[in-house]
Amino acid sequence: MKLPVVQFTKEQQAFRLEVRAFLQQHLKEGTFRTKCDSWLSGSDPAFSKLVAAQGWIGMTWPSAYGGSERSTIDRYILTEEFLAAGAPVAAHWFADRQTGPLLLRFGTKEQRRFFLPKIIQGDCFFGIGLSEPNSGSDLASVRTKAEKVDGGWLVNGAKTWTSNAHDAHYMVTLVRTAPYDEQHKHKGLSQLILDLHAPGVTITPIPYLTGERHFNDVFFDNVFVPDAMVVGTLGNGWAQGLAELAFERSGPERILSTFPLLNELIIELKKAKDTVGLATASKLLAEMWSLRNLSIGVAQVLEEGGEVGIPAALVKSIGTKFEQKIPEIARLLVRAYPNLQAEHAFDRYMAESILHAPGFTIRGGTSEVLYGIVAKGVVAQ
Numbered sequence: 001m002k003l004p005v006v007q008f009t010k011e012q013q014a015f016r017l018e019v020r021a022f023l024q025q026h027l028k029e030g031t032f033r034t035k036c037d038s039w040l041s042g043s044d045p046a047f048s049k050l051v052a053a054q055g056w057i058g059m060t061w062p063s064a065y066g067g068s069e070r071s072t073i074d075r076y077i078l079t080e081e082f083l084a085a086g087a088p089v090a091a092h093w094f095a096d097r098q099t100g101p102l103l104l105r106f107g108t109k110e111q112r113r114f115f116l117p118k119i120i121q122g123d124c125f126f127g128i129g130l131s132e133p134n135s136g137s138d139l140a141s142v143r144t145k146a147e148k149v150d151g152g153w154l155v156n157g158a159k160t161w162t163s164n165a166h167d168a169h170y171m172v173t174l175v176r177t178a179p180y181d182e183q184h185k186h187k188g189l190s191q192l193i194l195d196l197h198a199p200g201v202t203i204t205p206i207p208y209l210t211g212e213r214h215f216n217d218v219f220f221d222n223v224f225v226p227d228a229m230v231v232g233t234l235g236n237g238w239a240q241g242l243a244e245l246a247f248e249r250s251g252p253e254r255i256l257s258t259f260p261l262l263n264e265l266i267i268e269l270k271k272a273k274d275t276v277g278l279a280t281a282s283k284l285l286a287e288m289w290s291l292r293n294l295s296i297g298v299a300q301v302l303e304e305g306g307e308v309g310i311p312a313a314l315v316k317s318i319g320t321k322f323e324q325k326i327p328e329i330a331r332l333l334v335r336a337y338p339n340l341q342a343e344h345a346f347d348r349y350m351a352e353s354i355l356h357a358p359g360f361t362i363r364g365g366t367s368e369v370l371y372g373i374v375a376k377g378v379v380a381q
Helices: 008-030 046-053 072-085 090-105 110-122 237-251 259-272 275-303 309-333 345-359 367-380
Strands: 127-130 145-149 153-157 170-176 188-193 201-206 215-226
Touching: 008 072, 008 345, 046 090, 046 215, 072 259, 072 275, 090 110, 090 127, 127 259, 153 170, 153 188, 188 215, 188 345, 215 259, 237 309, 259 275, 259 309, 259 345, 275 309, 309 345, 309 367
Parallel strands: 127 170
Antiparallel strands: 145 153, 153 215, 170 188, 201 215
């Protein structure tokens, strides 16, 4: 596995300072409060509109659809700063991260013209319909089916663990458009854009341990999807979905979900002049820096149109274990009284991290599945 070493330009460094100033201003004004795991649980459509006004949603996309045609590295910088500040970006996150790139690669001109400008303006949010009850991580075993009818498809079935479905307008949904074949489970799968406000859609929450609503069950009872909402080629849903997952697994969100806690840990240790604790924290920083370089390298390969399935799986699997490690080490170094409503930032970040961390190595593909992807890649080479 060879990944490039990326050096930021002066223009990119200036952009980082611009984003940082924007976030510091809104923190000062009380627009949002820093929290851990903000890219998944921090949904605030009003804040997403502020981000859109800056031209920072779909910033890498073609100008024909309202994008800025900026580089993937520019978007990486933006994402890093959002996560470091714990900003509430979840509402627009999935459309920006993967639905837009999916439509640019596989969507029709009509789909791009309709959806991309709305996403860029912060007026259209997407969920991702993959996991199903009783399927576990075996995505090829999905049973939600779409039957052909005049002018479109009738969808019946269910999806689970769907992030932000209650705030989303649409969902890219993996369905069976051909009968299930135990010997060829990957065949007959297609992707449909499903209106989450259509008749027959029911969305119910799966509460977090924190009591927050983020994950959902989504049920489909004869939901009509027009032919124009088929993404790419019928039966090619598996390959399209794998391409989409490369964007999902390699970003800094797989490293920085608990960064606010790590940052606050170092602040607390400096206050206490705890040199032993700071030595331990420095090891965490070194590990984070190494993972960050891997992740930026994957972003550069994506920029160049290269294949990143294996390195993206590696970054995700190692990065999420690192995220889980931070609260485990932090609680041993600084006395904490974890409380979601605590005014003391360290206590609040500890509570958020402890309660969110169990899901880090599950969402986006379990570690075991990702190890399998990496192993197969090693054998193939």
